[in-house]
Amino acid sequence: xxxxxxxxxxxxxxxxxxxxxxxxxxxxxxxxxxxxxxxxxxxxxxxxxxxxxxxxxxxxxxxxxxxxxxxxxxxxxxxxxxxxxxxxxxxxxxxxxxxxxxxxxxxxxxxxxxxxxxxxxxxxxxxxxxxxxxxxxxxxxxxxxxxxxxxxxxxxxxxxxxxxxxxxxxxxxxxxxxxxxxxxxxxxxxxxxxxxxxxxxxxxxxxxxxxxxxxxxxxxxxxxxxxxxxxxxxxxxxxxxxxxxxxxxxxxxxxxxxxxxxxxxxxxxxxxxxxxxxxxxxxxxxxxxxxxxxxxxxxxxxxxxxxxxxxxxxxxxxxxxxxxxxxxxxxxxxxxxxxxxxxxxxxxxxxxxxxxxxxxxxxxxxxxxxxxxxxxxxxxxxxxxxxxxxxxxxxxxxxxxxxxxxxxxxxxxxxxxxxxxxxxxxxxxxxxxxxxxxxxxxxxxxxxxxxxxxxxxxxxxxxxxxxxxxxxxxxxxxxxxxxxxxxxxxxxxxxxxxxxxxxxxxxxxxxxxxxxxxxxxxxxxxxxxxxxxxxxx
Amino acid sequence: xxxxxxxxxxxxxxxxxxxxxxxxxxxxxxxxxxxxxxxxxxxxxxxxxxxxxxxxxxxxxxxxxxxxxxxxxxxxxxxxxxxxxxxxxxxxxxxxxxxxxxxxxxxxxxxxxxxxxxxxxxxxxxxxxxxxxxxxxxxxxxxxxxxxxxxxxxxxxxxxxxxxxxxxxxxxxxxxxxxxxxxxxxxxxxxxxxxxxxxxxxxxxxxxxxxxxxxxxxxxxxxxxxxxxxxxxxxxxxxxxxxxxxxxxxxxxxxxxxxxxxxxxxxxxxxxxxxxxxxxxxxxxxxxxxxxxxxxxxxxxxxxxxxxxxxxxxxxxx
Numbered sequence: 001x002x003x004x005x006x007x008x009x010x011x012x013x014x015x016x017x018x019x020x021x022x023x024x025x026x027x028x029x030x031x032x033x034x035x036x037x038x039x040x041x042x043x044x045x046x047x048x049x050x051x052x053x054x055x056x057x058x059x060x061x062x063x064x065x066x067x068x069x070x071x072x073x074x075x076x077x078x079x080x081x082x083x084x085x086x087x088x089x090x091x092x093x094x095x096x097x098x099x100x101x102x103x104x105x106x107x108x109x110x111x112x113x114x115x116x117x118x119x120x121x122x123x124x125x126x127x128x129x130x131x132x133x134x135x136x137x138x139x140x141x142x143x144x145x146x147x148x149x150x151x152x153x154x155x156x157x158x159x160x161x162x163x164x165x166x167x168x169x170x171x172x173x174x175x176x177x178x179x180x181x182x183x184x185x186x187x188x189x190x191x192x193x194x195x196x197x198x199x200x201x202x203x204x205x206x207x208x209x210x211x212x213x214x215x216x217x218x219x220x221x222x223x224x225x226x227x228x229x230x231x232x233x234x235x236x237x238x239x240x241x242x243x244x245x246x247x248x249x250x251x252x253x254x255x256x257x258x259x260x261x262x263x264x265x266x267x268x269x270x271x272x273x274x275x276x277x278x279x280x281x282x283x284x285x286x287x288x289x290x291x292x293x294x295x296x297x298x299x300x301x302x303x304x305x306x307x308x309x310x311x312x313x314x315x316x317x318x319x320x321x322x323x324x325x326x327x328x329x330x331x332x333x334x335x336x337x338x339x340x341x342x343x344x345x346x347x348x349x350x351x352x353x354x355x356x357x358x359x360x361x362x363x364x365x366x367x368x369x370x371x372x373x374x375x376x377x378x379x380x381x382x383x384x385x386x387x388x389x390x391x392x393x394x395x396x397x398x399x400x401x402x403x404x405x406x407x408x409x410x411x412x413x414x415x416x417x418x419x420x421x422x423x424x425x426x427x428x429x430x431x432x433x434x435x436x437x438x439x440x441x442x443x444x445x446x447x448x449x450x451x452x453x454x455x456x457x458x459x460x461x462x463x464x465x466x467x468x469x470x471x472x473x474x475x476x477x478x479x480x481x482x483x484x485x486x487x488x489x490x491x492x493x494x495x496x497x498x499x500x501x502x503x504x505x506x507x508x509x510x511x512x513x514x515x516x517x518x519x520x521x522x523x524x525x526x527x528x529x530x531x532x533x534x535x536x537x
Numbered sequence: 538x539x540x541x542x543x544x545x546x547x548x549x550x551x552x553x554x555x556x557x558x559x560x561x562x563x564x565x566x567x568x569x570x571x572x573x574x575x576x577x578x579x580x581x582x583x584x585x586x587x588x589x590x591x592x593x594x595x596x597x598x599x600x601x602x603x604x605x606x607x608x609x610x611x612x613x614x615x616x617x618x619x620x621x622x623x624x625x626x627x628x629x630x631x632x633x634x635x636x637x638x639x640x641x642x643x644x645x646x647x648x649x650x651x652x653x654x655x656x657x658x659x660x661x662x663x664x665x666x667x668x669x670x671x672x673x674x675x676x677x678x679x680x681x682x683x684x685x686x687x688x689x690x691x692x693x694x695x696x697x698x699x700x701x702x703x704x705x706x707x708x709x710x711x712x713x714x715x716x717x718x719x720x721x722x723x724x725x726x727x728x729x730x731x732x733x734x735x736x737x738x739x740x741x742x743x744x745x746x747x748x749x750x751x752x753x754x755x756x757x758x759x760x761x762x763x764x765x766x767x768x769x770x771x772x773x774x775x776x777x778x779x780x781x782x783x784x785x786x787x788x789x790x791x792x793x794x795x796x797x798x799x800x801x802x803x804x805x806x807x808x809x810x811x812x813x814x815x816x817x818x819x820x821x822x823x824x825x826x827x828x829x830x831x832x833x834x835x836x837x838x839x840x841x842x843x844x845x846x847x848x849x850x851x852x853x854x855x
Contacts, residue, residue: 237814
């Protein structure tokens with residue numbers, strides 16, 4: 001065969017092959033279903049241990065599964081553990097699912113559970129609270145693991161949906177045996193690559209740009225979804241996000257700005273999926289430094305005085321925030337927990353909005369002319385977060401407190417206010433969803449005194465600390481029935497939020513997802529985005 | 538003075554009045570002969586005066602959070618149904634009077650524009666003079682740096698400088714430093730045009746007789762450059778400065794629009810447009826419309842003035 005003939009033959013073959021591929025690709029009904037999802041903030045890392053934030057946990061949950069998971073009704077279901085026995089209150093035994101493989105082919109065994117426990121407790125992890133620090137984890141055989149506790153904890157597994165299992169061999173081979181703190185400047189291997197057991201396999205991750213997953217064909221469970229690929233893009237600008245949904249560029253986004261909900265619903269191609277959310281938005285104050293890091297007051301910390309904290313509380317007009325910033329769609333809250341999750345909620349009322357009383361309290365505390373303090377605020381995390389902060393700035397200005405607002409994207413905000421950033425904030429706005437659906441979780445992470453040994457108070461940025469509140473929360477855990485538990489919690493809330501004014505609760509925001517009419521999603525009140533439940537027409 | 542001199546001065550024609558001198562001036566004549574230019578000049582003047590006098594003419598102080606009430610937020614303009622007589626152009630999402638916010642925003646935009654032009658101009662002119670007069674390796678180094686910077690869009694450099702500054706500066710005084718950071722970031726991203734122009738003119742001027750003469754009588758190079766060359770290269774600099782003023786204002790607006798400029802508590806026109814853009818499709822059009830209109834008018838009028846100045850100072854177009 002001459003050279004030119006060879007080339008010609010090759011060309012003909014290539015064209016035939018290309019046509020065949022094209023024909024397959026264009027065949028009706030065979031096209032890949034791609035779910036295009038957008039959120040206002042970015043996904044910084046694909047390592048879920050880096051940040052205890054429900055957005056990151058839920059999206060990374062597509063790759064990393066826990067021993068248990070929660071269903072659409074929030075009930076706990078078996079996942080990588082098929083069953084568990086509480087042999088006695090200090091001894092839990094988990095039976096692992098057999099035949100589960102990680103995306104890169106490793107078998108899932110007890111060693112991976114023990115490794116993941118060690119990893120989740122490693123220095124850089126933000127999820128240390130998932131496991132009591134003094135628990136001992138023992139391998140019984142390849143598919144059985146024992147958790148030996150020092151004190152009883154009936155809520156042990158409540159947060160384990162978001163404690164995803166890592167492969168021991170994969171992590172060790174890639175230098176990812178320990179979690180990397182979220183303020184690390186260079187992304188670690190596990191921050192850009194992922195290897196879980198979940199329904200979706202990470203294809204690529206460009207932080208702040210785009211993240212792509214594809215269906216895991218070898219998933220151990222029968223998929224409820226019918227999608228082949230998921231593409232996530234952050235779209236920080238609310239108007240752009242709405243335009244992208246209405247033009248069909250994306251299928252699912254969160255949140256729909258309150259001012260655009262009517263317009264989205266009026267559009268034939270999309271709708272707003274609204275629902276109550278169990279996240280509480282609140283203001284926190286630095287109560288542990290002897291001198292505030294960012295304030296005009298030198299040599300002392302005004303927030304150590306309960307009168308100053310109450311003055312701030314009474315200066316904030318939450319009804320105006322709800323009416324104007326939240327357009328009436330939030331639920332003003334006296335507690336750091338949603339009414340649906342706490343039976344005694346109605347016994348508590350917010351301190352009334354009263355600028356005069358606030359001024360008087362400030363004067364009594366020695367600040368008749370107020371003072372200056374910086375406020376840290378995310379601008380792409382919660383519904384209208386920056387506007388809430390701006391409104392708070394105005395309200396505090398009227399009682400003489402000058403607030404310098406530092407509104408930042410959440411990646412910067414969390415990096416500086418978190419444990420990794422040295423809790424660097426004097427006054428801040430934060431939201432919290434108790435993933436366990438009860439008060440104990442809020443006491444453990446937000447209200448409890450910071451303690452590295454017990455992993456309490458990990459997200460207590462201002463370190464409000466009252467040991468009697470912690471004792472009440474711990475006592476509640478031992479109560480066998482919910483009424484008794486809620487009595488203890490009620491006492492704890494009374495002290496923390498009313499006697500001590502440790503925090504200023506604002507409201508529970510309403511969920512508002514924008515979804516195209518051809519996409520069917522399931523909304524949970526904890527605002528988890530679960531790709532494995534999405535079906536597309 | 539001799540007697541003859543005095544006589545001569547007495548017998549000459551009287552010195553022309555200021556008005557007459559202005560009328561005879563080429564620049565003024567060409568300014569008045571073009572209706573567009575005259576209109577642009579008038580509008581620019583009104584806007585500059587309005588901006589500078591903002592604290593006097595604005596009904597409220599938009600930078601004082603205590604003076605703005607959340608319950609007033611999103612009020613439409615006075616002349617639209619549902620408007621409030623207190624708010625001529627309506628209010629934004631925090632209850633700020635838009636008319637006042639635009640006046641103050643205009644002031645900030647103009648100040649940042651002017652200061653950054655001064656900074657960029659000073660750096661560029663100085664480096665251009667040094668490079669042009671000294672020549673040799675100094676010239677090469679300065680001009681190669683300029684070439685490298687020219688390969689990046691100015692807005693990108695401003696963004697970069699802004700990001701670096703924010704990372705370096707204490708977070709405590711971010712609100713206070715935002716203004717300064719913007720001036721430096723924008724100023725540093727626009728020095729190249731000045732440097733290149735001034736270097737070119739300096740190369741021409743430095744071989745002129747008057748420079749040679751100054752050198753011969755032993756003046757120091759610094760004195761020659763500052764006293765003799767500088768006044769002769771300033772014409773083109775003025776043109777670039779005017780055009781750059783418009784670009785600097787737009788750059789500031791862009792940075793603020795992207796959220797890295799001035800904070801929402803002290804809005805410039807760009808910040809106001811960023812806030813308003815969220816409400817663009819949801820019916821509250823005035824928050825974005827009026828600040829945009831203000832910005833467009835300001836930039837257009839300054840640009841027209843710059844174009845006219847360029848033509849008027851160009852001897853080849855006469």
